[in-house]
Structure formats: structure tokens, C-alpha cells
Amino acid sequence: MKTRVFVTLKNGVLDPQGKAIHHALEGLGxxxxxxVRAGRLIEIDHEPGLSQTELEDMCRKLLANMVIENFEIEQKG
Amino acid sequence: MKTRVFVTLKNGVLDPQGKAIHHALEGLGxxxxxxVRAGRLIEIDHEPGLSQTELEDMCRKLLANMVIENFEIEQKG
Structure with missing residues (x-):
């Protein structure tokens, strides 16, 4: 079973990586x-037994920095 | 209008970042x-006039390294 976790910067948090991508896109015409905002995508292949709560726990404890980032969990089945 | 671009490593390409996350999750119990595979998420806020072809062009020219990465484009409206 595959789950995707999207980690994005909270609104108001400066994003130099996104700015650089934006600038480069303009430079390319x-x-x-x-x-542009840059974030992380984490694909987790796991046993079907893993619960939504455990996935949220993983995000809070390791995958996202809750001070400056939000996360979204998308079950892919 | 917002579009999300997911950039993921192709199958068979080694992913030390994903391995490290996997290992850390096990360490946390x-x-x-x-x-676990790690990838990038790029959120593009753009004018409605920007076409799918242009978005694919951005991915090929800047956002993804087509030798080792795949990309997916998701229009969010």
C-alpha cells in the first residue's frame, strides 16, 4: 500500500528555493x-495495517517541522 | 490558478534520502x-493562460532531471 505525504511551508514562511525556481523560470522565458513554493514529497510503501493516526504521528515526529511546515496525507491504495 | 508538480526518482535510482527516512522511522519505533522514496513538490501559482504544454516544458527544462526523475502535473484549479 502506498501513501504520499506532501510537506509544504506554511504561509508567511520565506521560501528562497521557491524564489530561485521562480526567477529561473522567468530567466528561461x-x-x-x-x-512558486517548493516542498517535499515523501512516498511511503507500507503494510495495509498502518493507520492514519500512525501516519500523522510519523509526520509530526519526523517528516515535517510543525513550526514552519504543514503536511497532507494522501492514501493511494 | 495553482498547479502542483511532483518530481520523483525513477525506479531503480538509488535514494539515500528515502533510505535515511525509512531508517529513522524504524528507529522511532x-x-x-x-x-520510503523522497521526492520534490513544486507549487506553481500562475495565470489561467498557462498551458499544459508550457508546464511540461518547465518540468523538462528546469524542474526535473529527466535522466533520473519523473514528473507529474496536477492542476488544482
Missing amino acids: FKGVND | FKGVND
């Missing part, structure tokens, strides 16, 4: 981009 | 995890 792409127009119409207003903002 | 989480059981039932078979494998």
Missing part, C-alpha cells in the same frame, strides 16, 4: 507565473 | 513500513 516562461511568462505568467505569479509565485 | 514505527513498524510496517516497507520502503
Whole structure:
């Protein structure tokens, strides 16, 4: 069973990586981009027994820094 | 308009970051995890005029390294 965890910076937290990507896109001639935010994607392949609570626990304890980041869990089945 | 780009390592490409996360999860006492792969998430806020082709172009030219990575584009509206 596969689960995807998306870790994104909270609103208001500066994102130099996103800024750099935005700048590079403009340098390459792409127009119409207003903002870019960079985050992390973590794909977890696990036994079906692993509960949503355990996954949230993993995020809180290891995968995301709850001070500056949010996480989203997407079960892929 | 927001679009999410998921950049993941191709199958067979070694992923030391994913391995480290997997190992750390086991160290924290989480059981039932078979494998972890780490990737990147890029959120692009753009004008509605930006086409799918342009987004794919961005991925190929800047966001993903097509030799070792795949990308997925998800329009969020």
C-alpha cells in the first residue's frame, strides 16, 4: 500500500528555493507565473495495517517541522 | 490558478534520502513500513493562460532531471 505525504511551508514562511525556481523560470522565458513554493514529497510503501493516526504521528515526529511546515496525507491504495 | 508538480526518482535510482527516512522511522519505533522514496513538490501559482504544454516544458527544462526523475502535473484549479 502506498501513501504520499506532501510537506509544504506554511504561509508567511520565506521560501528562497521557491524564489530561485521562480526567477529561473522567468530567466528561461516562461511568462505568467505569479509565485512558486517548493516542498517535499515523501512516498511511503507500507503494510495495509498502518493507520492514519500512525501516519500523522510519523509526520509530526519526523517528516515535517510543525513550526514552519504543514503536511497532507494522501492514501493511494 | 495553482498547479502542483511532483518530481520523483525513477525506479531503480538509488535514494539515500528515502533510505535515511525509512531508517529513522524504524528507529522511532514505527513498524510496517516497507520502503520510503523522497521526492520534490513544486507549487506553481500562475495565470489561467498557462498551458499544459508550457508546464511540461518547465518540468523538462528546469524542474526535473529527466535522466533520473519523473514528473507529474496536477492542476488544482
